[in-house]
Amino acid sequence: MYVHPVLVGAGTPLFPQGSAPVDLRLVESRTFGNGVAHLRYEVES
Numbered sequence: 001m002y003v004h005p006v007l008v009g010a011g012t013p014l015f016p017q018g019s020a021p022v023d024l025r026l027v028e029s030r031t032f033g034n035g036v037a038h039l040r041y042e043v044e045s
Helices: none
Strands: 024-031 037-043
Touching: none
Parallel strands: none
Antiparallel strands: 024 037
8 A cells, every 4th residue: 555645625535434444464664755655564364
């Protein structure tokens, strides 16, 4: 997942409302010079 930090008031949600929660564990993160963050997650088992 790549995150582009932007300040906005509304938008299209990434996940539909009412979706079941999923347990995730962050396994890697990296920040680029332009402010974008790369986040890699695994599903917890």
